[in-house]
Structure formats: structure tokens, C-alpha cells
Amino acid sequence: MSDSVIADTIKDAVDIVKDHADDVHDHDVHAGDVAAGHDDHGAHGGHHSSLGLSNTKLAMWLFLGSECLLFGGLISTYMLYRNRHSANLGPDQLWDIPFTSASSFVLLTSSLTMVLAVSAATRGDLRRTKIFLTVTALLGGLFVAGQIYEFTTFYREGLGFTTSLFSSSFFTLTGFHGVHVSVGIVMLIALVGMLSRDKVAGDNAETVEMVGLYWHFVDIVWIIIFTLVYLIPA
């Protein structure tokens, strides 16, 4: 990253905090406009969106609501089984909290770059949008790499998928999360490619925001997983 990009990044971050209320407000008006504009020449002739919220955004929120229950079920399963393991292969022996804290920090940082990407997209700054999306994807990739390293370490220490109920539920929960992050990375990379070739069907800013919503959700789930699985002693 060049110095100017970093300087702009800081400026963006300050602007976001300063104009938070305006930003949210502008943004909502914008989404409503998109829906109305879409209707004029688009699929649903003559309709205005009844809620003033675009269909896509509403659908994404509903999907994320549904995902909450998915992770809720997986987390419940883990909490039920987290003490069912042999004496020497439990969380106390395996967890490397500093390492996982670092990879958690990487993932949370990617949420910041995602916000910056959405902000740039809203301003119509295509170049920075693509840069921040790429950085987000790289940080996400770093997190997944950390997870692969962690899984490998556990496996070398004797913790396979079927070793105990604890291991099965741990790998299932964190594996599901890892797949979600990976899907997000594919979406980010695809989005950068599609933005470069101007192949995004629909509004650029809104599409970036949708991927952003998904990305933030996956990050929030990780905060819960990190707290419940790693930080709270069994």
C-alpha cells in the first residue's frame, strides 16, 4: 500500500466516524432511489419498494437472520459436547490463545477494510473500492490460512475429526465458519473482477454493500465463536 492510500484510509476512517449519522441517512435514501430507479426500467414495472429498502438488501438481512439459527445450532452442539474428550486432548491442552487472538485480529481488521470499501463504493471511487476489497480478501485469506495451520497442528497432536465428541463438534463449528469465510473471499475476488470489467448486474455500490453485510456477519459470528470456544474455560 502506498503512503497516499494509507493517508486516504485514515481520512476515510475519520470521515466515517464524523459523519456517521449523515452517512447512514444518505445511504438509505440512496438505496430507496436504487429500488425506484430499477423499477422504472427494470423487472417490476410501476412498483415502488413498499419498505423503501431494496429487495436485495432485505433478502440479505433475511438470509443472515436464517444463518443465525444455523450457527446457533452448531454452537449449541459444541457447548453440549465441549467437555466430552479424553484427558490429554481437550481445549486446555490444545488452545494457543495468542495465535488465535492474532488471527481473530486479522479477521476483525478485514471488517474495517470492508467498511472502507463500501464507503469508497458509495462515493463512486472505483479504484479504492477495488483496493479495499482486495485487502479484505487478503486478510480473510490470512485468517483461513491461520485456521488451516491451527487444524493441522491439532491433527498432529492427535485430535482428528472423529477423536472425540469435542473434536467432532469443534471441527464442525469452526469448519462451517471457515467455509463461510472462504465463500466470502470468493465473493470478494469475483466482485473485484466484475467491477474491473464492469460486469456487475445492478448497482455497484449496493452490490459491494451486500457482500459487506455478509462479510461483517461472518466476522460477528467469529467474535461469538472466539469468546465461547476459546476464551471461556471449559
Added chain:
Amino acid sequence: MAIIERPVDVPVAPTPTATTNFGYLRRPVETTGWRSWAFTVDHKKIGIMYGVAAMFFFLVGGVEAFLIRLQLASADGTVLSADKYNQMFTMHATTMVFLFVMPMAAAFANYFIPLQVGARDVAFPRLNALSLWVFIFGGVFLNTSWFLGGAADGGWFMYAPNSSVPFSPSNGVDFWALGLQITGIASLVGAINLIVTVLNMRAPGMSMMRMPIFTWMAFVVQMLLLFAIPVITVALFLLMFQRSYGATFFSVEAGADPLLWQHLFWIFGHPEVYILVLPSFGIISEVLPVFSRKPLFGYPFVVFSGAAIGFVGWGVWAHHMFASGLGPVSVAVFSVATMAIAVPTGVKIINWTLTIWGGKLWFTTAMLFSVGLIVQFTIGGLSGVTHAVAPSDTQQTDTYYIVAHFHYVIFGGAVLGLFAGFYYWWPKVFGKMLSETWGKWNFWLMIIGMNMTFGPMHILGLQGQPRRMYTWTDYRAGEGFFNGAFWNMFATIGTAVLTVGILCFLINVWITHRPGSATPVAPEDPWDARSLEWMSTSPPKPHNYDRTPIVHDLDEFFHRKYEDIGEGEEHNYVRRATGAEVIAEEERNADAHIHLPAPSYWPIVLAAALPIMAYGVIYNTLLIVAGAGVAVMAMFGWALEPADADPSDFDPPPTDPATGTELANV
């Protein structure tokens, strides 16, 4: 690009051009033949295909039911082996719940929600096509297990340890777990799509409290699906990992807790029963007012009791588990919650009764089915309340009494409501009326048949006949009125009557639509109906409404036909127009330049990838990779393809005065 034809002043005739789609495939342009169905994104065609597929699975599930009853007709039955019998009742329930009632409700929801809220289509037409094909491929995948070593045999709720490999060594349970994951995707995608449609695509003036009641109930159902499907998905994934990849989530010998499965299943499973029955409640709440010549009594109460069921339905799941030793506190809490949820259901029954009360009743077949639902469902509801009493439930658990109960609520509730919907909306969907004569045979044989089949099951169950016993012996059959041999035979004869009743429906469809049928085209408004969907032509045009309706009232269509000349609090409605006149008025004021979403190959391609991956889980990991490859390709094709056809396709085509019609590219 769907092409619609409508008369306008300036005649033009375009040639539709296939737009290339980024080097993958040209967009489908066919408006006739199988391609116009396979690649369609029209919610009406999708709704019809949902209905046809669900009806097919209904017949499959019906054959399975008949075999079960033949096996149990007399002592020491030999029709089925014990193993085949287990597969039969498992697949009967799975088919009826997941492949008949849910998709048939989805058929109605797909077809009528956009019409009832005054929209041109659902919010995401391609996702709608995806739901359909995922459901169809998932259902077919599930049923291929019959030919690949045997179907699932653990009962429809697939309790551990029956679901584990030692107790169910065939691949049946694998097919079951994967098949339901696939159909779950269909339900989830459909739920998101329809919720967005209801919330966001309403016509001007269509506030939530002016929405037709079927749309309201279907909306509650989609909310339930949205949150229930992920829970069963977790359970099915855990089961898949246990069976295919060696995990031990439900193996007691490995220290696991088998109640985990029961909780996950029923947290999904109890909302599921409302998912099954609420669409039918919505349908009869449309039918009863029309054939009573009165508005629905207490519309807000019906809406909010439906919503209340949607909430309280999440708090009663453990009443399916009273026999599992939950402890007194849990049992007491869930017992009380279960009694509480009977209240909003009772509210609905009172509303329906008061809708009929004092009305000018018109007993068409649709009305008969609706009244039949009220009666039969109430019987099932009352036996349901006996389950809420935990000590009584402990006696009834896993007996035929339970079988009697849920058939009264699901057959007497959900299925009768769906049949009411068939007769009520058939002229709307197909432009022809089903025969009332055959319809009445259909209704009476079904009602008599279902009571003969399921009524005796109360007696058999209280006498102690277990729910899933594959055979019974004469010396334990009991005596006199409670003789199990007599009632088992009686129930089987009832099944035959029921089957004839359903055949009457199929015959009815055939005589209405067979080539050269004398059935005339249905009038536009055959029932003098009330809600918005009747303000479109029958069958509706691809774009639904010529003019986007502006809604002023609940029962909009009724208020356009009738004027209130009463004074003050008095209402006196006088007919001002016929339905056909209202529709003609809309046609005269048609909107120009209606654009509809274009057909697409990608939904069906993406849907086809899922069973490939599922076969891969069972047979060969390479297939998973292949299926995933197809899925990723389809997703990118989908993302790169605009929802609408290329704008150049909309350019004004050359004028041809000879045709006198505009082929609007929509």
C-alpha cells in the same frame, strides 16, 4: 424474454433476438414447448409446476400409505416384510410432509402471493425457479433410494440410534439426510423470496392490513421456514457426518446425548406442523367469506392469531418428547405452552364459524372442503389438547392414537384446505371450472374415507396398538367393540374409499382438460370473489395486471363491484359492476412498456448440481467435486447475467400495420 401479446393503437411486431451471455450460453427465448417451462421465471408457471410435482409425490405417498394399510388389514400380514414396512412408513411420512404438503402450499404461495399483493412477479424470479428445481431434484433424489439398496427406515423423525449405521445399514438414511438438505435449500430460498415479495412488492395502497388473508398466512409460514430450516439443516449435517464421515454425535456408546437430535429435530419439527397447516387456514379464510357472501369475520383477529401461532409455535417443541424424561419443570412448562397455543387456533375456528353464521351459503365443492376442514381439524385439535396433558400423553406416545391425531390435523387440516384451494382457484389458474358433480363425489368420498381410516385409529391406539408395529396377532386383538381385527380391517377399507375419492379428483381434472372437452371457458369471476387476484384475467396474463392496481380496501375487488349505499353504521352493498367489467376497465387503461424478467438457464443448472454432490457424499468424493464445479459455474453464469434481458431487446421494433398487435417484449 417472454413475449406477450396485447392490442394497442400502434401495431408493431419485433423479432426477439437471443442475447449472448458473456460467452456461456444464449438466453432462452422459447415461448412454447418444454423450454418455455424448464427455463421460465414466471411465478405462475413455476407455481403450476410446483403443483404438478407435488401432486405426483402425493400419489407416490398415497401408494405407500395404501401398502401400509394392506399390511395391517388382517393379522400376520404378509404384504410387506418388516424391513420394507419400516421403509414404507418412513417414506410415506417424509413424502407427504416434505414433498406434498409443503410444495403444494408453495405452489399456492408462488402463484397467488404476487397476484394478491398486486405485483408483476416475485422479488427474485430466478431464485424462484431455483427453488422449484431444487425441490424437484431433491424429491427425485430422495426417491431414487428405493432402487439403490432401500429407502430410509428410521421413521420420519429419524431418532438415534435407529438412524445410525448398525441399525440402518443401507444407504436409505443417507439419501434421506441429503435429500432433505436439498429440499431444505428450496424452502429457504423460497421463504426469503416470498417474504421480500410480501414486504416490498405490494401495490400502491396495499398496506399490510389490507393484504388478502391467504397472503398473510403464507407470509407467517415463510417466516417460520426461514428460521426452522437452518435448525434441521444442522441436525441433518450432524447426521451426515455421523453416517458418512465417522463422527459420533448421536452415539450413546461414545458418550453422546441422543436427546440432541430430538431437540434439534423438534425445534424444527413443531414449527413445521404450522408450516403445513397455516397455508390451508389461509385458503379457507379466502373461501368461506366468498361462499357465505360476507366479509371474513374479524380479519385482524385471524391475522394476529396466525402471527401468534407463528411465535408461540417456537415454544412447544418438547411436547413431542414428554416420554424422554425431560424432568418435571420442562414438562410442566411445555405442557402449559401447548395448551396456550390452542387458543389462537381456537380463535380462528370461531372466526370461521362466525363468518359462515348468518351468511347466504353456497355449497360449492370448495366451500364443502372448507367446512370439512373446520370440522375435521377441530376433532384433531381436541385430540391434540389431550397430548398437552403430559400424563395422558405418556400413555398415548407411540401408539396409533398419535397416528389418528396427526392425520386429523394434517389430512383434515392441511390436505382438505389444499383441495378447497384447487376447486376455488382452478378457474383462475386454468380458465376452466372443475366439474361440481365430480367435485362433490371427490369431497364426500374423501371425508367418509378419511374418517373411516383415521377414526378407528383412536380406538386402536387407546387399546395399545403401537405406532410402528409391522404386524399384529389375533390373540391380542381384544373383543367386542374394541376388537382390533375389526377396526384394522375397517381402516383399510376406509383407505380404499379415500383412494377412490382422490381418483375422482384426477378424473375431474381429466374430463375438464382432455382434448375435445366440452367444458366451457370459465367466466372471469365465477364465484363473485372478493380479493385482488380475481381482478386479473383467467388465466392471468404473464404480467398479471394490465394496470398496476391501486388498492383502497381490504377485499378490493369486492369494493370495485359493489357500492355501499347504507347510512351511518349500516352497510348496504349494491352491485355496480360485474367482475368482467372491472377487469375490462383495467384492460382499457393498460400500462405501457411492461418489462418482465427474462428466462434463464442457470436456475435449473445450479439445482442439478446439488443431487450430483449428494450422490458424491454417498458413493464417490469425485462426484462432490464435479457437482461443486457445476454449481460454481452456474453461480457465475447467474451473477454475470442481468436479471432482465439486454436493453437492446427493448428497442422499438419495426412497425407492421397488418398484425394490429404489439408484441411487447416483457
